[in-house]
Amino acid sequence: MIAMKGIVKEFPGVLAVDHVDFELYPGEIHALLGENGAGKTTLMNVLYGIYKADSGETLINGKPVRINNAVDAQSNRIGMVHQHFSLIPAFTVAENLSIGLKDGGFILKEEYVGSKIKEAEDKYGIHIDVNRKVDDLSIGEQQRVEVLKLLFRGANTLILDEPTSALTPQEAENLFLSLKALKAEGKAIVVITHKLYEVMEIADRVTVLRKGRVVFKSMKAGVTSDILAEAMIGKGVELAKYKKEEVKAEGSLVIEKLMVIGERHDTLVNDATIRLNKGEIIGVAGVSGNGQKELVEALFGMRKISAGSITMGGKDITSSNVKARVMSGLGYIPEERKTKGVAISLSLSLNSVIHSHWGAPYLVNKMFNYTAIRKLAKQIISKFNVAAKSEAALAKNLSGGNLQKFIVGREMLNEPDYLIAVNPTSGLDIGATEYVRKELVDYRNRGKGVLLVSEDLDELLALSDQIVVMYRGSTSPSVNQKDFDRLKIGAMMLGEGFTR
Amino acid sequence: MNFLSVLFIFSMAVILGMPVRAAPIFAAALGENVDQQAGTLNLGVEGMMLLGTIVGLAVLVYTGSYLLAFLIAGLSAVLLGLFHGLVTITLKADQVVSGTAIWFIGWGLSGYIYTALFKTTEIVVKPVPDIYIPYLTNLPYIGKFLFGEDPVIYLLLIAGIGINFFLYHTKGGLNLRTVGEDPLVAEIMGVNPTLYRYAAIIFGGFMAGIGGAYLTISIVGAFEFDMTAGMGFIAVALVYFAKWKPYRLLLGSLAFGAVYVFYLTIESYLPSIPYQFFEMLPYIVTMVLILYVGSRAHAPAALAMPYIKEG
Numbered sequence A: 001m002i003a004m005k006g007i008v009k010e011f012p013g014v015l016a017v018d019h020v021d022f023e024l025y026p027g028e029i030h031a032l033l034g035e036n037g038a039g040k041t042t043l044m045n046v047l048y049g050i051y052k053a054d055s056g057e058t059l060i061n062g063k064p065v066r067i068n069n070a071v072d073a074q075s076n077r078i079g080m081v082h083q084h085f086s087l088i089p090a091f092t093v094a095e096n097l098s099i100g101l102k103d104g105g106f107i108l109k110e111e112y113v114g115s116k117i118k119e120a121e122d123k124y125g126i127h128i129d130v131n132r133k134v135d136d137l138s139i140g141e142q143q144r145v146e147v148l149k150l151l152f153r154g155a156n157t158l159i160l161d162e163p164t165s166a167l168t169p170q171e172a173e174n175l176f177l178s179l180k181a182l183k184a185e186g187k188a189i190v191v192i193t194h195k196l197y198e199v200m201e202i203a204d205r206v207t208v209l210r211k212g213r214v215v216f217k218s219m220k221a222g223v224t225s226d227i228l229a230e231a232m233i234g235k236g237v238e239l240a241k242y243k244k245e246e247v248k249a250e251g252s253l254v255i256e257k258l259m260v261i262g263e264r265h266d267t268l269v270n271d272a273t274i275r276l277n278k279g280e281i282i283g284v285a286g287v288s289g290n291g292q293k294e295l296v297e298a299l300f301g302m303r304k305i306s307a308g309s310i311t312m313g314g315k316d317i318t319s320s321n322v323k324a325r326v327m328s329g330l331g332y333i334p335e336e337r338k339t340k341g342v343a344i345s346l347s348l349s350l351n352s353v354i355h356s357h358w359g360a361p362y363l364v365n366k367m368f369n370y371t372a373i374r375k376l377a378k379q380i381i382s383k384f385n386v387a388a389k390s391e392a393a394l395a396k397n398l399s400g401g402n403l404q405k406f407i408v409g410r411e412m413l414n415e416p417d418y419l420i421a422v423n424p425t426s427g428l429d430i431g432a433t434e435y436v437r438k439e440l441v442d443y444r445n446r447g448k449g450v451l452l453v454s455e456d457l458d459e460l461l462a463l464s465d466q467i468v469v470m471y472r473g474s475t476s477p478s479v480n481q482k483d484f485d486r487l488k489i490g491a492m493m494l495g496e497g498f499t500r
Numbered sequence B: 001m002n003f004l005s006v007l008f009i010f011s012m013a014v015i016l017g018m019p020v021r022a023a024p025i026f027a028a029a030l031g032e033n034v035d036q037q038a039g040t041l042n043l044g045v046e047g048m049m050l051l052g053t054i055v056g057l058a059v060l061v062y063t064g065s066y067l068l069a070f071l072i073a074g075l076s077a078v079l080l081g082l083f084h085g086l087v088t089i090t091l092k093a094d095q096v097v098s099g100t101a102i103w104f105i106g107w108g109l110s111g112y113i114y115t116a117l118f119k120t121t122e123i124v125v126k127p128v129p130d131i132y133i134p135y136l137t138n139l140p141y142i143g144k145f146l147f148g149e150d151p152v153i154y155l156l157l158i159a160g161i162g163i164n165f166f167l168y169h170t171k172g173g174l175n176l177r178t179v180g181e182d183p184l185v186a187e188i189m190g191v192n193p194t195l196y197r198y199a200a201i202i203f204g205g206f207m208a209g210i211g212g213a214y215l216t217i218s219i220v221g222a223f224e225f226d227m228t229a230g231m232g233f234i235a236v237a238l239v240y241f242a243k244w245k246p247y248r249l250l251l252g253s254l255a256f257g258a259v260y261v262f263y264l265t266i267e268s269y270l271p272s273i274p275y276q277f278f279e280m281l282p283y284i285v286t287m288v289l290i291l292y293v294g295s296r297a298h299a300p301a302a303l304a305m306p307y308i309k310e311g
């Protein structure tokens, strides 16, 4: 049994973990729940030795231990799967599993890895081909590699940081089955999450953090998701209803018979047609990997268009570059916040002008006007409730949710006529999710068009005026709000109504 | 002489001279390859080779031992490597800047040592004797090429095979490549990035020193100022060309050697063309090769990036 007592961890300006007690028992799945920035990752990084606590201690079976780095953690049989995987994409699975391995001799042997994998397969139902390159694996498969890596090193305490955030429901289900099998073997498992239903489904015990403190702690039996939701976000936060207003605005963004051909000469977007009017949210539904990503990239100017056209307010932008598109009124909230949404190691100030740095007031006489830039950053931070120390903070020091609020704010304050948002609430907690959704609806109400691409069908149903389904690169005719039907759209996502 | 026989003589000359000309660059590139796979870019190879040229020569003159000459030449370059390591690994400074400094240090030191030791007298040494295997070496055409080189060439070949095996078939090699891909992952997996980077830099320095010594002892037989003439940089470039695979390094070095001998052979026939143009040839060919083959290569993801831990 592991006990963390009175753990405190402060980052410059943020008390990330504030006198937290946390217990972990063998044979249990312990859900660590909390909003973005609640301190979940930080607490577990302390347990795993990546961060050193400012005060407090960790006990294993009653004995104080010092865990100062990953090697210490491993020798205490603790393993962690980080939100961002610790895998080398250029290596095969077998190679990734063999890094730093002490046993099994000096020579690399795939058979050795293979035979050990076989055990895991049989016991926990984790299947993977060890000869494949990690680069070619899906996120779900990569995660399996991560879990295997821990088991390989004999971990009996497993920490998983938001393991399902990038998984398909099917993959998540498989992961849960494996976790249950591991638990039955007596392993102690921590699952960091902010999805309530996951807690309800797999946890035996739950701890809720809010602003670095433990606000709730209990066995799951007898706990309802309402209780957890309240603990997580505090009292008094009404889940917003989205007030949609009649908007009169002229103009539309028209994607007409768009074709995108991939590097391997495969058709990624096939004859896609979407008409987005101002004052309207069009939802793009679809199982991930059906061309949504490529469509958006082509729309924003990051991918070559093979045929078809894009016009914006009557102006043809099919062959314009990104800058020209942004200047004629297109905005983009990408899914990959850290790599495409911001320049991660720059300050929030500089990040605030990513889509506006080429003109006044931010660029004067070909030089940055830092006064104006800082003012903009401050405005984003205060208007969109970004929890950041100041506009000089680096983007990489923001938690996921706050980073997203910042990006949403930046794009909206740039006032594009049409805003593309891709999975804008993925990985966000309830509070941040509601916030972003409300902002999107407000933006629409101000007479702007929003193209909302999302894997969350409920989100699309709640926000959209019309929904277009994408399947194998093609688009369906748009479905009007009054005809929204969960089951029907679900069936379309699986190919119903599309010609093969 | 008809055209065919001229062609034949040319190709024999090129083939016979090729391994010798390829050796210094292969040695240095092999070291650089290991360096880069651990994530350290060493642009100072040129300087390390230069130091090796004079140290190798001096030790040979004073001790008469080829073994000591090569060994100490290698070790002298290791010292420069350790300096590069201290600056870039421990103090986390920029690798390009440090590498450039190493180049100048090696360049300056080599000239200084020569003048200090030998004033202006020209020192000439004999190359390492070629091996001789009865019958085999006497085989027509290929005998000399395959069985009559000097021992250093065979040792380098063995080193190349050994390094290839180490990098791609052992755990140590895997750990080293992990450090070059992502030192943080290495650390999380219990591999010490600092240790591996230093080890790689030591090996890289040693090989560059050997390459330099080979140039003075076995090719030229004497020291000239700045005699590597950019070979160290070509070695760095070759590593890219070879996509970090030692066997491709061998091919690249041989190509370089072949073009080099080709120009040595042909230049006397074409006196009207300034010899400088011929001298450029191996470098141009190497560049073209790199453009052609190297562009789609997967470089170690953390190449030239210092490893700085956070938190």
Ligand SMILES: Nc1ncnc2c1ncn2[C@@H]1O[C@H](COP(=O)(O)OP(=O)(O)OP(=O)(O)O)[C@@H](O)[C@H]1O
Pocket: A011, A012, A014, A015, A016, A034, A035, A036, A037, A038, A039, A040, A041, A042, A043, A194, A387, A397, A398, A399, A400, A401, B310, B311
């Ligand atoms: N390396 C760091 N430097 C400075 N501040 C940090 C650092 N890491 C985290 N923080 C801050 O500490 C707080 C807790 O962050 P943490 O990542 O633990 O939250 P979390 O609960 O995991 O959130 P999320 O659900 O968004 O992942 C946040 O305010 C964050 O900005």
Ligand SMILES: [Mg+2]
Pocket: A040, A041, A042, A083, A161
């Ligand atoms: Mg987190």
